[in-house]
Amino acid sequence: MKFQIVGFTLGMLIGIVGLAELVPALIDGMHHHPNAHVFLINAIVCLFFGGGLIITNYSFEKKMSVREAFLLTTLSWGFLAFFAALPLYMSDLDIKFVDAYFEATSGITTTGSTVLYGLDQMSHGVLFWRSMIQWIGGIGIIAFAIVFLPFLRVGGMQLFQTESSDRSDKIMPRSGSVVSAVFKVYCGLTIVCMGTYYALGMSWFDAVNHAMTTVSTAGFSTHDKSFGFFENPALHYSASFFMFASALPFVLFIKFFVRGNFAFWQDEQVRVLSFIVIGIVGAMTFWLWNATDYTFEYCFRHSLFNLVSIITTTGFATTDYMLWGNFAVVAALMATYIGGCAGSTAGGPKIMRIIIAAKVMNRQIKAPLYPNGIFALRYQGKTLDKGVITSTLGFLSFYVVCNVFLTIGIALTGVDFMTAISSAATAVGNVGAGVGPIVGPAGNFSLLPDGAKWLMSFAMMLGRLEILTVFVLFSSIYWRG
Numbered sequence: 361m362k363f364q365i366v367g368f369t370l371g372m373l374i375g376i377v378g379l380a381e382l383v384p385a386l387i388d389g390m391h392h393h394p395n396a397h398v399f400l401i402n403a404i405v406c407l408f409f410g411g412g413l414i415i416t417n418y419s420f421e422k423k424m425s426v427r428e429a430f431l432l433t434t435l436s437w438g439f440l441a442f443f444a445a446l447p448l449y450m451s452d453l454d455i456k457f458v459d460a461y462f463e464a465t466s467g468i469t470t471t472g473s474t475v476l477y478g479l480d481q482m483s484h485g486v487l488f489w490r491s492m493i494q495w496i497g498g499i500g501i502i503a504f505a506i507v508f509l510p511f512l513r514v515g516g517m518q519l520f521q522t523e524s525s526d527r528s529d530k531i532m533p534r535s536g537s538v539v540s541a542v543f544k545v546y547c548g549l550t551i552v553c554m555g556t557y558y559a560l561g562m563s564w565f566d567a568v569n570h571a572m573t574t575v576s577t578a579g580f581s582t583h584d585k586s587f588g589f590f591e592n593p594a595l596h597y598s599a600s601f602f603m604f605a606s607a608l609p610f611v612l613f614i615k616f617f618v619r620g621n622f623a624f625w626q627d628e629q630v631r632v633l634s635f636i637v638i639g640i641v642g643a644m645t646f647w648l649w650n651a652t653d654y655t656f657e658y659c660f661r662h663s664l665f666n667l668v669s670i671i672t673t674t675g676f677a678t679t680d681y682m683l684w685g686n687f688a689v690v691a692a693l694m695a696t697y698i699g700g701c702a703g704s705t706a707g708g709p710k711i712m713r714i715i716i717a718a719k720v721m722n723r724q725i726k727a728p729l730y731p732n733g734i735f736a737l738r739y740q741g742k743t744l745d746k747g748v749i750t751s752t753l754g755f756l757s758f759y760v761v762c763n764v765f766l767t768i769g770i771a772l773t774g775v776d777f778m779t780a781i782s783s784a785a786t787a788v789g790n791v792g793a794g795v796g797p798i799v800g801p802a803g804n805f806s807l808l809p810d811g812a813k814w815l816m817s818f819a820m821m822l823g824r825l826e827i828l829t830v831f832v833l834f835s836s837i838y839w840r841g
Contacts, residue, residue, distance in 0.1 A: 362425070364417040366432045371413025373436050377443050378406025380492060384447075388485030395451045395483045402447040409443075430832050437821055441465040444493050451486055458810045465817040467493040469824035470705065472579025472675030472792030473799070473816070475806040479584050484565060490580045491569040497824070498576025498606075498705040499546045538614075545613040546705075550575045553602045560594045574599055575606045577706045579675025579792040586801070587665070587676040593657075596665045596678055607633065607672035607700030628740050629701040629711045633671075636698060636711075640691060641667050647687050666801070670695040673707040675792015677801035693795050696785045707790030707823055709759050716744065716752045758827045762788055766819050773811040783812065787819035788827075 385399035445464035449457050459475045466473045467490055479487065554571035558564060566582055573580045583589035587599060608630055615621045624630050644663040649656050662678055669676045670692055681688050699708015716739060723735045737744040766784035771777055775798075782794035783805070793801045798808070805813070822830055832838055 362428055366428055366435065367413050367417035369432055370436060370439060371410045371415075371417065373410070373440060374406050374413065374443055375410030377440055378403045378410055380496070381406065381447060381489070383492065384485035384489040387488050388483050391484055393483045393485060395447075395485050398450045399447050399485055399489070402443070402450065405446070406443050427838065430829055430838070433825060434821075434830050434833055437468065437825060441468050441817075441821075444468055444489075447489060448486065452483070453486065456810070458813050459806065462805065462813045462817050463490070464493065465820050466792075467578070467580060468497040469790055469820040470494050470497045470576050470578035470673075470707065471787065471790040471820045471823075472573070472673075473786060473794075473805050473820075474580065475804060475813070477584065477804060477806065479582055487569060487582045488565075491572045491582075494576045494578035494580050495550070495572035498572075498578060499543060538611075541614045541618065542610045545610055545617065546575065549602070549606065549613075553598075556598050556602075557595065560598060561592050562590065562595070566590075570599075571602075574602045574674065574676075575705065577603060577606050577672050577674040577700065577704070579669070581676065586678070588678045593661055596661050599676065600665050600668045603668050603672045603674045603676070604637065606674075607704045607706040609701045609703035610705075611703050627701075628715060632715055633701060633711045637668060637671060640671070640695060644688065644691055648684055651685060651687075667691070667695055670791060670793070671698045671708075672700050673789055673791045677793055680800065680802035682796065682800045682802065689795055693782065693785070696782070696789055696791050696795070699789060709756060709789070712739075713752045713756055715739065716749060717756055719744075720749060720753065755826070755828060758831070759788065762819070762822060762827060766815060769815050770808075770812045773809040773815070775808060775812055779808075780812075783808065783816055784819060787816040788823040790820060790823045 381399045381403035385396050385403060388394075388396035388399065441461060441464045444467065445457070445460040448463055449455065449460035453460075453476065455463075455475070462473075462475055465471070472494070476482070550571050553574055554567045557567035557570055562570065569580075569582050570587075572578075579586075581587065581589070587596065590596075608624065609627060612624050612627060612630070615623050641660075641664050644667060645656070645660045648654060648659040648663060652659070662681070665676070665678050666681050668674075681692060697709065698714070699710050700706025702710045702712040716737070719737045719739070723737060726733065726735055737749060739748075763781075763784050766788065767777075767781045770783050771780035775783070776796075778796045779794070779798045782796055783799055786792060786794045786799070793799070794803070794805075797803060799805055805816070808816070
């Protein structure tokens, strides 16, 4: 195990966090807010620790194996959440460290669950910092670092793969070019989203913050009412579009912009995700329209926004849909277990795995009827390898088991069952808002016991790193090499 390359890269990442903290320091400084000193001090701390790791681990072989990539991926998210939490803990928020760490973990993993109240009165620096760490987490801090660390030639694609589930065909010759292209698309979507929000009535500050947390499918807002603060229907529709677009495979955007190949509908993930959204939103719209006195447009708009937000694991809300009745509660809980496409910023189990699992189930149904039949499983027109099928089912098994044990663990802290199962699902899936009066769209996670917050922080890390990346480190085989 080459620990020097791990230490060196961790130092670079912590240094990047330190440099990023200068932005909220400048914002609060312009508003003469005392939090400016907090961000400045923490920036110096990050640069000191990061610089120390860089200097002490400078001489190393610049080639990373898969083992170092797994270790670095897991450690980086843990360390970055810690350093991102420090300015929140030291600011004027007056919160416990567990709350600061929960908020930072929720941000860096793009979960969007929050323990903070009074967002409308918070300093601009704190609000911007929350949005910035979500934007960084959206692209993946590891992929983000690869863009700035091109000398990690072989480790680049390994890092990108252990952070993300994307196993798309290489459409560009070098892994560094792929990650660089993804980063450019990500920035481009953010800029377009920001301009759209501003043109539709948001202030520049709100537009920048919500664009960062929309494209990262993360969900932090600058207002306690989340997106419900904005009453312009055009903003709700535009946000729904950008949330859905950000849940699509970014490789398809690269194909479109690099090759001019509009291949979105050719992708099986995109088609299935589209049909799921149309089906759930349609059912919710007609049910709400029939059960309430709302107009059809109101029912459609709020059903579209809130369900797309849940399915893409963004976490925004325009209204408290828990008040719509049991049908809405069940639909929201089911949507929590879907997720976006592989290779996107969205969390969850991912549509690709759900498709493969459905194909396996279909084959198992046919097998007893045709004992001698051979049923090849195909995805995107190609026969699936047994290894892909096994890894997919293995991941989904881990996903279910993690949800079960986390639900039990959170319930043992004194939380009711509905809150426990919803909190576990929203944490592992990196969704954001949960279900119920405590952690629902109108609620807040601050009322959970500290033990539940620590469990959820760990669960958010598991979900963002797709579970197996973390569990590999607990294997004795890994440490024996």
